[in-house]
Amino acid sequence: MADKARLSLNQITTANWSVAEAVEGCVRHGVRSIALWRHKIEEAGLSACVRAVSHDGLHVSSVCRGGMFPGPTEAERRRNIEDNFRAVDEAAALHADSLVMVVGGCAGVPLEDARKMVADGVSELVPYALERGVRIGLEPLHPMFAADRSVLVTIDQALELAQAHDAREVGVILDTFHIWWDPRVEELIARAAGRILGFHVSDWLNPLPDVLLGRGLMGDGVIDNRKLRRLVEQAGYHGPIEVEIFNRALWDSDADTVLAQVIERFEQFV
Amino acid sequence: MADKARLSLNQITTANWSVAEAVEGCVRHGVRSIALWRHKIEEAGLSACVRAVSHDGLHVSSVCRGGMFPGPTEAERRRNIEDNFRAVDEAAALHADSLVMVVGGCAGVPLEDARKMVADGVSELVPYALERGVRIGLEPLHPMFAADRSVLVTIDQALELAQAHDAREVGVILDTFHIWWDPRVEELIARAAGRILGFHVSDWLNPLPDVLLGRGLMGDGVIDNRKLRRLVEQAGYHGPIEVEIFNRALWDSDADTVLAQVIERFEQFV
Numbered sequence: 212m213a214d215k216a217r218l219s220l221n222q223i224t225t226a227n228w229s230v231a232e233a234v235e236g237c238v239r240h241g242v243r244s245i246a247l248w249r250h251k252i253e254e255a256g257l258s259a260c261v262r263a264v265s266h267d268g269l270h271v272s273s274v275c276r277g278g279m280f281p282g283p284t285e286a287e288r289r290r291n292i293e294d295n296f297r298a299v300d301e302a303a304a305l306h307a308d309s310l311v312m313v314v315g316g317c318a319g320v321p322l323e324d325a326r327k328m329v330a331d332g333v334s335e336l337v338p339y340a341l342e343r344g345v346r347i348g349l350e351p352l353h354p355m356f357a358a359d360r361s362v363l364v365t366i367d368q369a370l371e372l373a374q375a376h377d378a379r380e381v382g383v384i385l386d387t388f389h390i391w392w393d394p395r396v397e398e399l400i401a402r403a404a405g406r407i408l409g410f411h412v413s414d415w416l417n418p419l420p421d422v423l424l425g426r427g428l429m430g431d432g433v434i435d436n437r438k439l440r441r442l443v444e445q446a447g448y449h450g451p452i453e454v455e456i457f458n459r460a461l462w463d464s465d466a467d468t469v470l471a472q473v474i475e476r477f478e479q480f481v
Numbered sequence: 482m483a484d485k486a487r488l489s490l491n492q493i494t495t496a497n498w499s500v501a502e503a504v505e506g507c508v509r510h511g512v513r514s515i516a517l518w519r520h521k522i523e524e525a526g527l528s529a530c531v532r533a534v535s536h537d538g539l540h541v542s543s544v545c546r547g548g549m550f551p552g553p554t555e556a557e558r559r560r561n562i563e564d565n566f567r568a569v570d571e572a573a574a575l576h577a578d579s580l581v582m583v584v585g586g587c588a589g590v591p592l593e594d595a596r597k598m599v600a601d602g603v604s605e606l607v608p609y610a611l612e613r614g615v616r617i618g619l620e621p622l623h624p625m626f627a628a629d630r631s632v633l634v635t636i637d638q639a640l641e642l643a644q645a646h647d648a649r650e651v652g653v654i655l656d657t658f659h660i661w662w663d664p665r666v667e668e669l670i671a672r673a674a675g676r677i678l679g680f681h682v683s684d685w686l687n688p689l690p691d692v693l694l695g696r697g698l699m700g701d702g703v704i705d706n707r708k709l710r711r712l713v714e715q716a717g718y719h720g721p722i723e724v725e726i727f728n729r730a731l732w733d734s735d736a737d738t739v740l741a742q743v744i745e746r747f748e749q750f751v
Binding site for chain 1: 592596625634638663687703
């Protein structure tokens with residue numbers, strides 16, 4: 212059983228909560244880590260967020276998210292990079308373990324070009340992040356997001372991109388929803404040793420209710436989260452485990468009840 | 482530009498047509514090959530289908546589909562195998578280039594077990610197919626179908642499964658909708674040389690309207706079908722190219738108009 216002390220509430224799971232409410236929720240339920248989303252940070256103001264997490268001694272496992280590098284024009288790509296600099300600033304202020312990268316899809320630019328723009332964008336971000344002590348976590352997303360969210364879709368592809376940089380600077384984020392289907396998942400997680408900066412869990416419901424908002428609570432779908440957690444531990448990762456569930460029905464429920472369920476399922480299935 | 486002579490109408494693209502109507506449609510539009518679905522064969526009766534295609538000199542590029550091997554009980558798996566024997570009989574009677582396998586998902590059985598059941602099922606099917614001169618085409622599906630339709634999700638995984646058998650007996654079916662996202666697609670198509678039994682095209686719309694019924698006409702999405710067609714040709718495949726589009730809006734349209742569009746898009750984008 213995964214130790215509850217490792218559970219981190221990814222804020223999107225309780226999307227109706229503000230940062231302050233999510234922090235209070237974590238304290239109330241004995242959850243020691245949290246992952247914050249940038250649109251929520253913006254709503255609350257960065258310094259208020261910094262005060263909230265430090266007042267309650269919460270650890271920030273990640274800031275979600277930088278990335279979205281591809282763009283059809285140079286001007287657009289510059290704006291994306293500038294926005295990533297701000298994301299690094301936020302991750303630095305919050306002492307987050309990493310800044311999660313959802314690198315962007317290929318809609319609007321040819322696939323090969325999009326991949327190149329991602330590699331270039333990461334390379335431009337790394338020195339800025341290094342100066343501020345922020346680690347970049349490249350998250351391969353499920354291949355069904357290749358058009359709209361991430362041309363980075365497999366662990367080995369993320370590792371290849373990461374390995375152009377120092378392991379202390381750029382690593383990978385492994386999310387069971389995104390990687391569970393891969394026939395090489397065991398081998399690839401082992402190969403990621405030394406580069407794993409984060410681990411996320413949820414479940415794949417069958418049938419899938421929605422591409423974006425259809426993730427399930429652990430135990431409700433087909434993913435063997437416990438097995439994947441063990442593989443990630445064998446590869447040397449023993450940090451926070453984020454529960455990150457995009458699910459419309461959960462968002463429409465009482466967030467306090469959802470967090471209680473999250474903890475129960477975490478202990479039962481992770 | 483792909484030669485129209487290579488175009489094969491996968492019957493699901495014009496799902497409202499019976500086999501007879503689809504055959505007549507092909508003749509009317511100068512399409513020389515067709516792929517038939519088993520529920521349509523059943524509706525029409527196998528011998529009527531054989532007469533229809535042979536009367537009009539149509540080539541049958543494939544029969545869709547066998548597979549669906551995993552099952553929670555031995556009895557269920559036996560029924561699946563028996564059903565696959567019937568699928569082989571149909572492919573044999575129609576002189577189809579191959580019987581396409583959608584191998585089945587992992588809902589109901591653990592993922593590793595499902596993969597094993599697939600390998601066992603294929604092994605059991607091969608001698609029966611060999612005796613009847615039918616080739617087995619293993620189709621890797623997009624990873625978003627791993628739970629409900631196919632634990633076979635990448636080209637290398639399909640090749641590994643195929644390579645347990647003679648290349649004249651078991652090969653792979655490459656469908657651009659299922660493989661376009663793969664960062665290793667060039668290398669993997671090259672590796673498939675000598676094992677490619679079929680090639681399917683459609684497009685990935687963005688946003689994706691529906692997981693199952695949201696495929697687009699070539700040119701409406703992000704897939705570079707022409708590039709993938711060339712890669713498949715470089716790997717030695719010069720057979721029929723099936724246009725296989727699961728799309729609710731197309732199904733609700735006049736099938737004759739749809740087929741005309743298919744031909745136009747085939748010549749423009751494949």
